[in-house]
Amino acid sequence: MPVGKIPLNDAISILEKGNLGRLGCIAEGEPYVIPVNYFYDGKYIYIHSMPGRKINALRSNPRACLQIDEIVDSYNWRSVIAYGSYEEISDEDTREQILESIFKRVPQLTPVETKMAKSPEKTIIFRLMVDQITGVGEYW
Numbered sequence: 001m002p003v004g005k006i007p008l009n010d011a012i013s014i015l016e017k018g019n020l021g022r023l024g025c026i027a028e029g030e031p032y033v034i035p036v037n038y039f040y041d042g043k044y045i046y047i048h049s050m051p052g053r054k055i056n057a058l059r060s061n062p063r064a065c066l067q068i069d070e071i072v073d074s075y076n077w078r079s080v081i082a083y084g085s086y087e088e089i090s091d092e093d094t095r096e097q098i099l100e101s102i103f104k105r106v107p108q109l110t111p112v113e114t115k116m117a118k119s120p121e122k123t124i125i126f127r128l129m130v131d132q133i134t135g136v137g138e139y140w
Helices: 008-017 053-060 092-105 111-118
Strands: 020-027 030-040 044-049 063-073 076-089 124-138
Touching (some): 008 124, 030 053, 030 092, 044 076, 053 076, 053 124, 092 124
Antiparallel strands (some): 020 030, 020 063, 044 124, 063 076, 076 124
16 A cells, blocks of 8 residues: 555644654754654643753754654554744743653653753753644555
8 A cells, every 4th residue: 555644633643642753853954863752732742851962953943843653564654743843941840740741651761861850950841832743654
């Protein structure tokens, strides 16, 4: 079966169910893609990070996208891309709530996330204000 667009409600469902995606942005004039944990609340995609290349890139060019997929096998898959604009969250109460929400959805913290949990003041919490969601899939 050929690859085709999936309905928007299916794409949103995939985005809502997921917790791991690949963030795409432009870093120093070059495409940059990195895996991130996230959660989607229907309007925003929330992500956490330590300072570094990704944050520098997003501060310099706030346009970004997040790609998420559901893969059964190489003939049965769906892929979603959510496009949006980067905004840092500075309010401490909001930051705490977002971190808790992310960590609840991630079954096991990675070493980086463990470091973030121990140093919340260094952790950068941001969101993408989603303005477009697209999806494609192949089904047999």
